[in-house]
Amino acid sequence: MRDRGLILALLIPGLLAMLATFILPMAWLLRASFSTSTMMQVGFTLEHYRAALADPFYWKVALNTLTLGLTVSAFAVILGYPIALFLARTTSRWRGVLTALAVAPLLTSAVVRTYGWMVILGDRGVINGTLQSLSIIDTPLRLSNNSFGATVALVEILMPYAILAMLAGFGRLSTQLEEAAAMLGANPLRVFWRIVLPLSLPGVLTGALLVFVLAISSFVTPRLMGGGRVFVLGTEVFSEATVTLNWSLAAALSVMLLVLFSSVIVIYQRALRRLEA
Amino acid sequence: MTERHVSVENLVKTYPGAAKPSVDDVSFSLPRGEMLALLGPSGCGKTTILRMIAGLVEPSSGAIRLNGREVSGIPVHKRNMGMVFQAYALFPHMTVAENIAFGLEMRGIAKADRAAKVARALDLVKLTGLGDRRTTQLSGGQQQRCAIARSLVIEPELLLLDEPLSNLDAKLRDEMRDEIREIQGRTGVTAIFVTHDQDEALSMADRLAVMSAGRLEQIGTPRQIFDRPETEFVASFIGAGNFLNGRVTGAGEAAVDGFGTLRFVGDAAVGQDVRLMVRPHRLVMGGAANSFTGTVEHIVYRGQILTMTVRSGQTRLQADLHTHAGALPEKGQTVTLGVAPEDVTFIGRAA
Numbered sequence: 001m002r003d004r005g006l007i008l009a010l011l012i013p014g015l016l017a018m019l020a021t022f023i024l025p026m027a028w029l030l031r032a033s034f035s036t037s038t039m040m041q042v043g044f045t046l047e048h049y050r051a052a053l054a055d056p057f058y059w060k061v062a063l064n065t066l067t068l069g070l071t072v073s074a075f076a077v078i079l080g081y082p083i084a085l086f087l088a089r090t091t092s093r094w095r096g097v098l099t100a101l102a103v104a105p106l107l108t109s110a111v112v113r114t115y116g117w118m119v120i121l122g123d124r125g126v127i128n129g130t131l132q133s134l135s136i137i138d139t140p141l142r143l144s145n146n147s148f149g150a151t152v153a154l155v156e157i158l159m160p161y162a163i164l165a166m167l168a169g170f171g172r173l174s175t176q177l178e179e180a181a182a183m184l185g186a187n188p189l190r191v192f193w194r195i196v197l198p199l200s201l202p203g204v205l206t207g208a209l210l211v212f213v214l215a216i217s218s219f220v221t222p223r224l225m226g227g228g229r230v231f232v233l234g235t236e237v238f239s240e241a242t243v244t245l246n247w248s249l250a251a252a253l254s255v256m257l258l259v260l261f262s263s264v265i266v267i268y269q270r271a272l273r274r275l276e277a
Numbered sequence: 278m279t280e281r282h283v284s285v286e287n288l289v290k291t292y293p294g295a296a297k298p299s300v301d302d303v304s305f306s307l308p309r310g311e312m313l314a315l316l317g318p319s320g321c322g323k324t325t326i327l328r329m330i331a332g333l334v335e336p337s338s339g340a341i342r343l344n345g346r347e348v349s350g351i352p353v354h355k356r357n358m359g360m361v362f363q364a365y366a367l368f369p370h371m372t373v374a375e376n377i378a379f380g381l382e383m384r385g386i387a388k389a390d391r392a393a394k395v396a397r398a399l400d401l402v403k404l405t406g407l408g409d410r411r412t413t414q415l416s417g418g419q420q421q422r423c424a425i426a427r428s429l430v431i432e433p434e435l436l437l438l439d440e441p442l443s444n445l446d447a448k449l450r451d452e453m454r455d456e457i458r459e460i461q462g463r464t465g466v467t468a469i470f471v472t473h474d475q476d477e478a479l480s481m482a483d484r485l486a487v488m489s490a491g492r493l494e495q496i497g498t499p500r501q502i503f504d505r506p507e508t509e510f511v512a513s514f515i516g517a518g519n520f521l522n523g524r525v526t527g528a529g530e531a532a533v534d535g536f537g538t539l540r541f542v543g544d545a546a547v548g549q550d551v552r553l554m555v556r557p558h559r560l561v562m563g564g565a566a567n568s569f570t571g572t573v574e575h576i577v578y579r580g581q582i583l584t585m586t587v588r589s590g591q592t593r594l595q596a597d598l599h600t601h602a603g604a605l606p607e608k609g610q611t612v613t614l615g616v617a618p619e620d621v622t623f624i625g626r627a628a
Binding site: 187 | 368
């Protein structure tokens with residue numbers, strides 16, 4: 001009994017912090033989404049949800065967001081997988097350094113890295129500049145200010161998370177299992193398909209989920225790389241809140257984004273449980 | 278030993294950056310159906326030899342032959358050898374039956390045949406009815422059985438076992454020891470297993486290869502290794518021993534402190550300084566052909582046996598005697614111990 005009291009006492013600071021920084025703002029957000037005023041929390045109406053759901057534009061935005069999230073997480077996982085697998089299996093004494101290098105991009109802000117991509121992919125950027133000076137193309141390729149640019153930048157920015165998550169999820173992988181499979185007659189390709197891939201799937205799913213959640217909630221990169229032409233829930237919430245000053249609609253959109261998150265997480269957990277059963 | 282099923286010739290493995298080779302010029306061979314134990318302390322290179330035979334480690338030099346054919350160019354997955362790993366290495370995402378069927382599947386064996394073979398393998402290791410279990414639901418002993426079934430179902434040319442009993446508790450270990458021996462005998466598969474446990478090696482293997490610091494010290498039957506060790510390492514690693522220095526005075530006779538003349542088995546030239554060894558449990562009370570009279574310095578009653586140290590001059594002998602209900606020697610008492618000449622082993626020249 002005393003233990004339970006102690007545990008509770010130890011939990012209180014954390015719970016208070018959660019309450020102040022997460023629960024209360026979420027409650028405020030929820031309240032705002034039902035408000036009859038656009039800036040204050042008064043009355044009760046479902047108008048903002050109705051407006052959002054009735055407007056085909058927001059359906060398009062939701063679809064864009066989902067597509068962006070799926071594309072980015074697929075590429076981040078596919079490109080990050082070999083790196084994570086290498087880091088998980090290497091016995092090199094540089095392993096720690098290599099792992100740090102793989103996640104080092106996280107040390108710079110996403111804004112800085114997005115500007116980096118603008119320099120590379122812009123109409124007068126590195127790629128277009130080089131191709132034009134070599135007279136391979138006349139007009140610049142449309143590499144930025146569209147969803148292609150946003151996707152490329154997000155994949156690069158979020159890949160370290162995918163690598164970290166996959167590394168952590170590769171727990172059941174062991175070289176001994178690969179050796180056992182080889183001893184039983186499996187060639188390297190079959191060792192990969194039958195042993196390595198199935199056992200690394202939980203890590204892949206975790207990485208994909210993490211990147212997906214970060215991608216659909218991203219705002220800076222789609223905004224800057226999209227040049228105002230890529231509409232996702234993150235950018236729409238921002239413009240409703242700061243440009244249109246319709247806080248209630250922004251809140252309603254946020255809640256919808258949250259619902260999207262939650263359903264993906266539920267689906268993911270179902271899949272993971274089946275995988276590990 | 279006319280037929281050499283498996284042979285290892287002048288095998289050397291030096292890991293990059295290592296000052297000394299892990300395996301240093303090791304040669305031995307096995308006839309078909311034999312079970313060989315690679316025995317030695319940890320780090321002696323025994324596991325490296327096993328892994329080189331399996332193809333998991335590339336030898337620096339030397340040859341490994343199977344049926345006279347050099348295997349070094351053959352990749353692991355085509356060597357057709359079965360391996361039981363120390364931690365079993367069962368595939369956690371497959372059932373017991375799927376684990377066992379894996380090797381058959383890789384060989385492109387039809388599903389129906391696979392099922393029949395898996396059923397027979399489960400039967401062989403007494404896991405009948407557990408095929409649908411997850412490997413994580415098995416006990417340690419059952420996992421071991423599953424690993425053995427998985428490596429035998431492919432009808433390997435050679436079965437390799439890496440410390441097969443080290444992950445089991447003592448009771449299960451005795452049981453599995455007999456069982457592995459029995460399965461090996463029934464299938465007739467040639468087998469090599471690695472162990473650091475002398476009891477395991479003596480009781481399971483047809484022959485033992487004792488290793489130390491990368492070198493093969495001696496290879497022979499359990500009795501040869503135990504009763505006629507050829508090096509001091511082998512004599513001291515397997516069982517306990519009293520080591521004595523002496524000078525040869527005649528055929529099979531040496532002058533040894535405390536014994537006067539000690540008669541032994543072995544060829545040594547007259548006048549040569551030799552090293553001799555007597556097992557503590559081969560000493561008996563009362564003089565025999567060789568007798569040693571001294572004072573009991575230390576004594577421990579251990580129920581079944583009585584361990585005592587008897588000293589005469591600078592020579593101390595440890596004797597393990599069977600106890601009986603009658604009077605037993607006591608500390609400080611003067612006793613005479615005897616040992617038969619065939620129980621005195623000539624190990625070699627004294628250093």
